[in-house]
Amino acid sequence: MTEPTIAATIAAALRHERERAGISLTELARRAGIAKSTLSQLESGVGNPSVETLWSLGVALDVPFSRLVEPPVPALRVIRAGDGPRIKSDQLDYTGTLVAAGSRAVRRDIYVMTIEPGAVRHAEAHTPRSVEHIVVAAGRLRTGPAGETVDLDPGDYATFAGDVPHTYEALAPGTFAVLVMEHP
Incomplete structure (x- = not known):
């Protein structure tokens, strides 16, 4: 199928x-x-x-x-690197790939983000009480709520409220990170 x-x-x-x-x-x-x-x-x-x-x-x-x-999930699901539902930004060279969505009870989503230097992605506030967790896998990333950003290197983790405006900016070519979104 x-x-x-x-x-x-x-x-x-x-x-x-x-x-x-x-x-x-x-x-x-x-x-x-x-x-x-x-x-x-x-x-x-x-x-x-x-x-x-x-x-x-x-x-x-x-x-x-x-x-x-998120398409309907089969019993076993594998997403190979570079596959999956890829959504691009209007603002910069940014792609978010959803790799797992939480159930209606769990409300947790996992994305792989690829971002290239050159522009800042300004994200609007998400659903109330949402929280973002980011681990940088390669490159360097500046992220966080507007006015409170932090620079992250590979292996670094940051978390912040997703229900306020926030930004993502690649500081090095080939930046990619894993983003976990919690939605209460």
């Missing part, structure tokens, strides 16, 4: 979560600050949303980002 495309996964998840929340397409677009036509295209499996658009939709639906991009 093959995994659905990322566009099909996002389309099904958006429709499901919007219907679960009992809101119209127009209302979700308003809450997320995106055009209704864009949301309609995404729910139809057309388009290539940025990580920022998906975060906005997740916040508007009060669901973790992972719920919008």
Whole structure:
């Protein structure tokens, strides 16, 4: 059995979560600050949303980002390096790859982030009480809440509130890190 495309996964998840929340397409677009036509295209499996658009939709639906991009999980799942649902940023050379999503009870997601130097990714606040845990695997990363960033080297760990604006910036080529998001 093959995994659905990322566009099909996002389309099904958006429709499901919007219907679960009992809101119209127009209302979700308003809450997320995106055009209704864009949301309609995404729910139809057309388009290539940025990580920022998906975060906005997740916040508007009060669901973790992972719920919008995670395909159904088989009994054994292996994601090889470079595979998995990859979501790019509009702001810089940044890719987030979801490798594991928490269940509805656990609400914990694991991502592999690849970032290249050249720009800063400004992340908006995520769902209330969310927490980010980051371990740098290669390169160097500057991250943290706006105004309280820290520089991390390979093997370094940092944690901070994800429900406040925060940033990610690669300080060396080939930077990648593992990000664990907790959603209470």
